[in-house]
Structure formats: structure tokens, C-alpha cells
Amino acid sequence: MISYIQGEILAQNENSVIVLANGVGYEIFLPGVRSLNYAKGEKAEFYVYLYLREENLQLYGFNDWQEREIFVMLIAVSGIGPKAAMAILGELTVLGLYQAVVQENVNLLTKVPGIGKKTAQRLVLELKDKLAKKFAGEPIDLSKNMAEEMPANEISLAKDDIYQALLALGYQEREIKRIYPELKPLIGAVSEQEIIKKALLLLMQG
Numbered sequence: 309m310i311s312y313i314q315g316e317i318l319a320q321n322e323n324s325v326i327v328l329a330n331g332v333g334y335e336i337f338l339p340g341v342r343s344l345n346y347a348k349g350e351k352a353e354f355y356v357y358l359y360l361r362e363e364n365l366q367l368y369g370f371n372d373w374q375e376r377e378i379f380v381m382l383i384a385v386s387g388i389g390p391k392a393a394m395a396i397l398g399e400l401t402v403l404g405l406y407q408a409v410v411q412e413n414v415n416l417l418t419k420v421p422g423i424g425k426k427t428a429q430r431l432v433l434e435l436k437d438k439l440a441k442k443f444a445g446e447p448i449d450l451s452k453n454m455a456e457e458m459p460a461n462e463i464s465l466a467k468d469d470i471y472q473a474l475l476a477l478g479y480q481e482r483e484i485k486r487i488y489p490e491l492k493p494l495i496g497a498v499s500e501q502e503i504i505k506k507a508l509l510l511l512m513q514g
Contacts, residue, residue: 310367311376314353317346322482323394325369327352336369337390340398341485359383359390368394377442378402385434387427396420406443409435470503479511487511 313336315329324337325346336354346352354369355376368390370376375397382393396405399420408416409432417428470491474484487510494503 310356310358312353313356313367313369315351317348317350317352320344320346320348325352327354334367336367337394338369338398339375339394341482342398344482344486366390370397375402378405381435381438382431385431387430392420392422392427395422406439409439412436470500470507473500473504474507474511477508483511 313327313329313334315327315334317325318328318333319326320343321335323341323343324335325343326333326335336356338354354371355373356370357368357376357379359366359368368379370379379390379393379397382388382396383390388396396417400408400416404416407413412432414425414428414432417423417431418425423431471484475481484507487507490510491503491507494506
């Protein structure tokens with residue numbers, strides 16, 4: 309079983325990277341739009357999970373072993389495959405998932421693309437005790453705002469008016485998430501119109 313890969317980024321795709329390790333190029337699928345964080349030629353390391361189904365072999369990569377363990381928990385839930393599990397981790401992160409499940413926050417879980425209410429309820433039912441047991445004794449503060457704990461390019465934008473406006477203008481989700489770290493400090497400080505103007509300038513710059 310392959311559990312860890314270290315090497316050089318050969319190529320970057322929308323949701324995966326190709327890593328050269330010991331003369332072999334491995335395509336590794338990453339949560340959300342995390343692949344955008346890497347550049348060609350960069351050294352990188354991933355904890356990986358090798359998913360085998362019939363004749364299909366795929367590698368899924370994670371920042372640490374804990375995130376890999378949560379992925380394994382997720383795909384064990386009925387109706388959750390690797391794609392949905394990666395979407396959940398990309399949208400919520402490990403801390404966000406933990407908070408949503410132990411607080412039975414079905415509404416937050418349904419913000420993840422492809423996760424409906426019934427699936428969200430199943431996640432709470434099947435994972436609440438497992439996650440509570442796993443994180444027992446660890447210093448996790450449930451009073452913290454999840455958005456403050458998440459990387460800027462993984463913050464949920466589903467209900468964001470600015471995000472919806474940019475989508476309506478024809479921009480892709482990955483393009484909007486790429487520039488979001490530069491927009492985030494402006495939210496609440498200037499008008500939405502000014503933020504959209506700034507976003508359009510950034511998007512046109514590529």
C-alpha cells in the first residue's frame with residue numbers, strides 16, 4: 309500500500325497534481341482546489357490513499373496523516389465515494405467537518421457540492437461518535453469561527469453574493485477561489501460593488 313509520496317511537481321490540473329518520484333509520475337487528486345497551491349518544479353510531499361475499485365486505481369493526497377484518516381472514515385459512510393469525500397475536505401477542512409458533525413449542523417454540510425440533506429444527516433449519524441472519540445482530549449475549540457481556521461481559498465463561498473455575481477458574469481468557480489484571498493480583507497470594509505470591481509481586475513490579469 310502506497311501511503312506517502314515525496315517529489316517534484318511536474319504538472320498541475322484543476323483538482324490534481326502529477327508528482328515525479330524516483331522516475332515515476334504519479335497523478336494525485338487533492339481536496340477542493342488545493343492543486344492551485346502548487347507550481348511546476350516545486351518540491352512537495354503528500355500522505356496518500358490508494359483507492360482501488362475494479363480496474364480503477366487512483367491516488368488521493370493529503371496534507372497530513374490525520375486528514376488521510378478522516379478521508380478513510382468518510383468513504384466508509386454509505387453513499388460517500390472518494391469524490392464526495394474530497395469535496396467535503398476541500399470545502400470544510402478537518403476542523404470544519406468535525407464541528408459540523410458534532411454540532412449536527414446539517415445546513416453547513418449541505419453547502420458542500422453534491423451533499424444533500426439526507427446524505428448530510430447520514431454523515432452526522434455515522435460519524436458523530438467516531439469523530440468525538442478520535443478527537444477526545446485534543447485541544448479543539450468549538451467556539452471558534454470555522455472560517456478563521458480554514459485556508460482562504462477553501463472558505464465556503466456558496467452563499468456569498470460576490471461569488472454569485474462573478475459566477476453570473478461567466479467566471480468559473482476555480483478562477484473565483486483563486487483570487488478570493490485578495491478579496492477577503494475587503495469584505496465589510498468597502499461596498500460589494502467595489503469588491504466586484506477589484507475582482508474583475510484580478511480576473512482579467514489572470
